[in-house]
Amino acid sequence: MRSRREFLQASGMLVASVAAISVEGVEAFLQRAASTSGPYPDLDYLQLDSWIVIRPDNTATFFVGKTDLGQGTGTAFRQIMSDELDIAFEKTTCVMGSTDITVDQGGSGGSDALQTDGYPMRRVAAEARRVLLEMGAAHFGVPVTSLAVSEGVISTKIGDTAEREITYGELIGGKKFNVTLTGRNIDATTGQAPLKAVQAMKNVGKSPRRDDIPAKVNGTQRWAVDMKVPGMLHARNVRPPMVGATLKAIDESSVKNVPGVVKVVSRGNYVAVVCEREEQAIQAARQLKVEWTPPQAAPFPASENLFTYMRSATPSSTGKPVVAGDVGAALAAAPTKLEAHYEVPFQGHTAFGPAHAMADPSNGQLTIYSNDMKSYGMRNGVAQFLKIPRQNVRVVWMQGPQCYGRTAADDAGFEAAFLATEVGRPVRVQWSRQEETAWDTKGPAYAITMRGAIDANGQLTALDYDARAADYNHVGYNEADTVLIAQLMGQRKAQPSSGRASFPSDKYGIANRRMAGSVVPMPLAWETPIRMGNLRDPDGPQVTFASESFIDELAVAAKADPVAFRLALLERDKADDAGFKRVRSIACLKAAAEKFGWEARPSPRPRASGDIAIGRGVAYAYRSETVVAEMVEVEVNRRTGRVWVKRIACAHDCGLVINPEALTRTIEGGLLHSVSRALCEEARFDESKMLSVDWVTSPTLTHADVPERIDVIHVNGDPDPNRPDLKHYGAGETMCKPMLAAVANAVFDATGVRMRRVPFTPARVLAALKS
Amino acid sequence: MAAVTLLVNGKRHTVEVEPSTPLLYVLRNDLDLAGPRFGCGLGQCGACTVLIGGEAVRSCVRPVSQAQNVEITTLEGLSKGGQLHPIQQAWIDEQVPACGFCQNGQILTAKALLDKTPNPTDAQIRDGMKGALCRCMTYYRINAAVKLAARRLA
Numbered sequence: 001m002r003s004r005r006e007f008l009q010a011s012g013m014l015v016a017s018v019a020a021i022s023v024e025g026v027e028a029f030l031q032r033a034a035s036t037s038g039p040y041p042d043l044d045y046l047q048l049d050s051w052i053v054i055r056p057d058n059t060a061t062f063f064v065g066k067t068d069l070g071q072g073t074g075t076a077f078r079q080i081m082s083d084e085l086d087i088a089f090e091k092t093t094c095v096m097g098s099t100d101i102t103v104d105q106g107g108s109g110g111s112d113a114l115q116t117d118g119y120p121m122r123r124v125a126a127e128a129r130r131v132l133l134e135m136g137a138a139h140f141g142v143p144v145t146s147l148a149v150s151e152g153v154i155s156t157k158i159g160d161t162a163e164r165e166i167t168y169g170e171l172i173g174g175k176k177f178n179v180t181l182t183g184r185n186i187d188a189t190t191g192q193a194p195l196k197a198v199q200a201m202k203n204v205g206k207s208p209r210r211d212d213i214p215a216k217v218n219g220t221q222r223w224a225v226d227m228k229v230p231g232m233l234h235a236r237n238v239r240p241p242m243v244g245a246t247l248k249a250i251d252e253s254s255v256k257n258v259p260g261v262v263k264v265v266s267r268g269n270y271v272a273v274v275c276e277r278e279e280q281a282i283q284a285a286r287q288l289k290v291e292w293t294p295p296q297a298a299p300f301p302a303s304e305n306l307f308t309y310m311r312s313a314t315p316s317s318t319g320k321p322v323v324a325g326d327v328g329a330a331l332a333a334a335p336t337k338l339e340a341h342y343e344v345p346f347q348g349h350t351a352f353g354p355a356h357a358m359a360d361p362s363n364g365q366l367t368i369y370s371n372d373m374k375s376y377g378m379r380n381g382v383a384q385f386l387k388i389p390r391q392n393v394r395v396v397w398m399q400g401p402q403c404y405g406r407t408a409a410d411d412a413g414f415e416a417a418f419l420a421t422e423v424g425r426p427v428r429v430q431w432s433r434q435e436e437t438a439w440d441t442k443g444p445a446y447a448i449t450m451r452g453a454i455d456a457n458g459q460l461t462a463l464d465y466d467a468r469a470a471d472y473n474h475v476g477y478n479e480a481d482t483v484l485i486a487q488l489m490g491q492r493k494a495q496p497s498s499g500r501a502s503f504p505s506d507k508y509g510i511a512n513r514r515m516a517g518s519v520v521p522m523p524l525a526w527e528t529p530i531r532m533g534n535l536r537d538p539d540g541p542q543v544t545f546a547s548e549s550f551i552d553e554l555a556v557a558a559k560a561d562p563v564a565f566r567l568a569l570l571e572r573d574k575a576d577d578a579g580f581k582r583v584r585s586i587a588c589l590k591a592a593a594e595k596f597g598w599e600a601r602p603s604p605r606p607r608a609s610g611d612i613a614i615g616r617g618v619a620y621a622y623r624s625e626t627v628v629a630e631m632v633e634v635e636v637n638r639r640t641g642r643v644w645v646k647r648i649a650c651a652h653d654c655g656l657v658i659n660p661e662a663l664t665r666t667i668e669g670g671l672l673h674s675v676s677r678a679l680c681e682e683a684r685f686d687e688s689k690m691l692s693v694d695w696v697t698s699p700t701l702t703h704a705d706v707p708e709r710i711d712v713i714h715v716n717g718d719p720d721p722n723r724p725d726l727k728h729y730g731a732g733e734t735m736c737k738p739m740l741a742a743v744a745n746a747v748f749d750a751t752g753v754r755m756r757r758v759p760f761t762p763a764r765v766l767a768a769l770k771s
Numbered sequence: 772m773a774a775v776t777l778l779v780n781g782k783r784h785t786v787e788v789e790p791s792t793p794l795l796y797v798l799r800n801d802l803d804l805a806g807p808r809f810g811c812g813l814g815q816c817g818a819c820t821v822l823i824g825g826e827a828v829r830s831c832v833r834p835v836s837q838a839q840n841v842e843i844t845t846l847e848g849l850s851k852g853g854q855l856h857p858i859q860q861a862w863i864d865e866q867v868p869a870c871g872f873c874q875n876g877q878i879l880t881a882k883a884l885l886d887k888t889p890n891p892t893d894a895q896i897r898d899g900m901k902g903a904l905c906r907c908m909t910y911y912r913i914n915a916a917v918k919l920a921a922r923r924l925a
Contacts, residue, residue: 070870070907209866216871217862217878218855219806219846226805259772259789278800279792282812352906353810353818353872401810402870402907433811661866665912669869672908695815695904703900706910708893 023174026061026093033101038365039391040100045186048131048179050103051124052085056173058152059091064121065105065186066113067097067373070402071732072210072662073113077121079208079658080114080728083201084125087152087168089208097397099379105186107374107397109408109534111730114658115624118728120189124181127191131179135171140164197724198656207661212399224398225430227358227369232426233262234278235419236285238271239435242688244295244524247271254289264288265422268489269527272415274423278430285432298687299524307343307757310447310468315518317498325512327451330462334453336557341449342546343757344740346442346470346683349535350698353401354436358428359416366393368417371400372410377478382417384480385491393417404673405534409441409475411484418485437698438690439484441533442683444471444499448546450553453512458558460569462512465547469539471499472521474532487526496525499532502539504547505622505737507582508566509573529690530683537733540623541674541740545758548619548741552603553754561600562618562745563593579625580718587717588629588651589620595711596631596649603745604752611639615750619738625729626654627717630671630738634746641766643747645675646708653715654731664712667735671710674739676701679759775835779804780848790836795819797835798845806846806875810904817876817903821845827876827883846875849882858882861920869907876903881917890921 024032043050043063053061062081068074074094082089097107105117129149136154137144148155152168183189198204215221240247247269255261260276261284273288275281301309331337357370366388372378375395383390395413416429431439451464473496475482481493501517522530555565570586577583592598598616605615613636620629633647648671657663680699684691692698718726744755753768776785777794779802786801793812798804798821807830810818814829821830822844830838849856855863858881868874877900884891884899891899896917905913 070868209863213863213866213868213871216868216874217859218850219804219875221871222805223808223872225808226799228800228803278796279789350906352816352870352904353808399872400870401872430809433813433815665866665869665909668911669908672910673906676908694813695811700904700906701908701910702902702904703910703914704897706897706914710911 023055026095030095034396036100037363038394040365040394041391043101043103045103045189046181046183048124048128048177048181048191052128054168054172056169058167058169058173059093060085060087061093061095062121062125063102064094064096064117065103065107065376066117067108067375067397068212069108069373071666072659074212075208075210075662076114076658078211079203079206080118080122080201081125083203084122084196085129086149089203091152097375098395099376100394103186104376107372107376109374111624111732113730114728115730116187120183120187122195123190123193126193126195127179127181128177130191130193131177132168132171136166139166139171198726199722199724204656204658205660207659210662221399224358224369224371224400225353225356227398227428229360229426232358232428233274233276233423234281235272235274235416235427235429236281237415237429237431237435238273238285238288238290239439240269240292242292242294243528244299245269245292248291248293251289255284255287258284258287263423265419270485270488272419274419274427295524297523299528300522300530300685300687302686303345303682303684306345306445307447310445310470310520313520315468316472316521318518319501319516321514321516322503323514327462327464327512327514330512331451331453331464334461335456336454338452338553338557339449340550340553340756341447342549344446344542344545345758346445346530347535347677347681348437348442348683348692348698349403349406349440349533350437350700351401351403351406351440354431354433355410355412355440356428356430357410357413357416358426359413359420360426361420361424362426364392366417366420368393368395368413369398370395370410370413371398371407372413372478373407374478378410378413381478381480381483382414385414385483385486386417386421404536405538406440408477409483409533410478414483415485434693438693439529441475441531441535443535443538444469444532444542446501446539446542446546448543450546450550452550452554454554454558458560460510460554460558463510465504465515467501467517467543467546468520469499469501469517470522471501471519471532473497473525474499476534484531492526502543504543505540506547506620507585508569510569530685536670536673537623537736540621540733540737541677544619544621544737545740545744548621548738549744549756552617552741552745552748556603559602561602563589563598564600566618566620581622581625581627583719584627584653584715584717585620585622585629588627588653588715591713591715592618592629592631592649592651595651595713598631603749605749607752611637613638613750615746615748617742617745617747617749619741619745621734621737623734623737625727626652626731626734628652628734628738630735630742632742632746634743634750636747636750636765638751638769641762641764641769643679643743643760643765644705645743648707649711649713650735651713651715652731652735653717654729654734655718656726656728657714658728660714663714663731666731667712668710670733670735671739672701674736675705675743677759678740678743679705679761682759776839777835777843778841779843780845788835790834792835794821794830794833794835794838798830804845804847808872808875810873816873817880818873820876820879820903822879822883825883825886827880846878849878856882857923858885858920861916861923865912865916865919867909867912867916869909873903873905877905877913881920885917885921885924889924891917
């Protein structure tokens, strides 16, 4: 329950912010909001004024509690909201992600911006339009039904002729709506107005250019890394050289000769230096002599022994298997049985820009400037971590390096907040490259066993999936007891988080099927750089690598074309097709095959002479409601082991597409991100420390590897493609799922060699070719 | 500390700084430029790229003392008289950036490449750009934008 005082503060804040922005521009509003001294109450999501402001000049600003990580979701929100509001797209702006001026919609995660939050945003915009039409009717003294509205101008009309006109800005500009909405939670927020039919939306399906790009190209963008205030200090962390080591002593005299050292801060095993200038902090962190007591036991096995460890360790949790039919009996009865083991290592987020944040403790408040994708979570987490009221904390969200889940558990913001409190001055924290690559959160390693049976007619009769995920102590979000600084300080959960092993996502009709998964713990649960976090579809690429590689192996055993084999499995079970995912899967496979020019034949391709072997592969998956089928052509150099993904076709069905061009770019980037995971990426470590610490020891895809061609096909596979309520689904992650398998399947097609261990580095491919 | 004079985007600046300080931190913290960015501090990723005498230089590993008496151009200095450079315009027309954090390095690396090789082949683009990393993997569009800019600059 909020107190009456808090409630009044909240409403007072609302009045102040809305009244002001109604007459001032967005930039002026943001500047003024930035200098507001707090406290910072929550905005009331049941007030229309929390979401939309219309100015006298007939421009509108939408306030969205999401963050745009570089996919253009801000532009997409403007498209759907300007359509529902009936205002010109060009006259709208979108403010996102800062906790004091936007409703807490959770920030980004799960690719849910449009799938989940798009609907309340559309509904509040539709409600604003309804209210404005009522105001227009009162103004003209006519019924609403006799009014028309276009681009923010309401007109009375007799027949087709407009008579009198008034703009939204003239009706409401400078004033509040004062309309109370309903909805049991933020996602359910609604007014009375219905949503428009897809066919009535003018901006949806067009590709207005992303509004954030010009400043990113001309150098005027101010990023979270650029945030400076007077008196600001620079901090660098000092990490234990051996994972799990305990701090013994710090020799502060070792940095005596470094100018500008303000304070050496330590608590538990967390150590940092705070200096006047950035280069001083870098030098002091490098020079500070710290004595550590090594841990008594190795925190983890060496990465080269990881899968042996994972297959023999006792699981910490085992989920309930999903079972259909009798897999054991079907396997026993089948003439052809297959078994294969797949391995995906830990892979880092390895954000292009290492973690960073600035915290300002002025006025007894705490403002954190951050690129945290879940800024609202950081606000709550920091308040709990530092034991201060959340009203005294705000997070100002700013642009930053995209990291696909890394900033869902944003360590640097917590560190900046702690250090700013310790020294009583604004502090900027910047992680080093080595720190980021070594200590960021990781996507979990998987060891998966697949078994399958083919009957005498070449039909798949049984499929068994058994996964072991090293997902122990999954660090999903900005929790006060799971961010790295908290763990190093000894603030921990009573129990490690349980993590999970995920199951394949396909719509194959297989009579006898079992999916089982368990989680295996690493020896050290806390203070470890192998902390699991959400990496772009957290488990999908690993799971789909096994399931879609194995479907390919079964197709080979059945001497079937891999696309035809999949289509036949999708045609088998027509009983359940919620969300039409099965028919949409078929539509995507067919669309990809057509664009790719898929030649139907079994794999592998007959061997050709020469160093370069060419092959093609397919894989498919869905995530939530979004379906994707991918086909790749690869060149494998038999002499060097290098795999080049030369061509990609991706058929993608996420329902209603808001901005085709921005979506295409997002998919292209996601495809290459997963090509990088297939070919390059692995977090390597020995028994005491990370070995992958920079771009040399942790390689990534580069310009040299760019495919010759990428085709993205936007599929609308709905049985009623013109349905007026066609839904818009999430699109930021699904494309990452099938690529590992698609590449492995293409390498097999080219060479007859099956890659079951990710990544397919030249050394690993060469070894496989020779064995 | 010593007085160091830098010529950046046509303007002369004198700062008091340790001469061994990497140029990057002086550009960012003393001259308040946001184009060059910290990505690795090791000269491996390209985020900090500036142009010195037409060469794409990694400012994170160039001591500021060795950046005097030369003309330094940052992303902010690429446009002239409020007019975007054709490379920047190509980046907008191809809608290249995702997060955009690496694009400083991409654009300035492309500038250095096109200055030397006005009509690059695909192989020359791959080779000339390969040191500029992008974790959003916008490479495919960058490749297209470099070709578009080359056509417009011809």
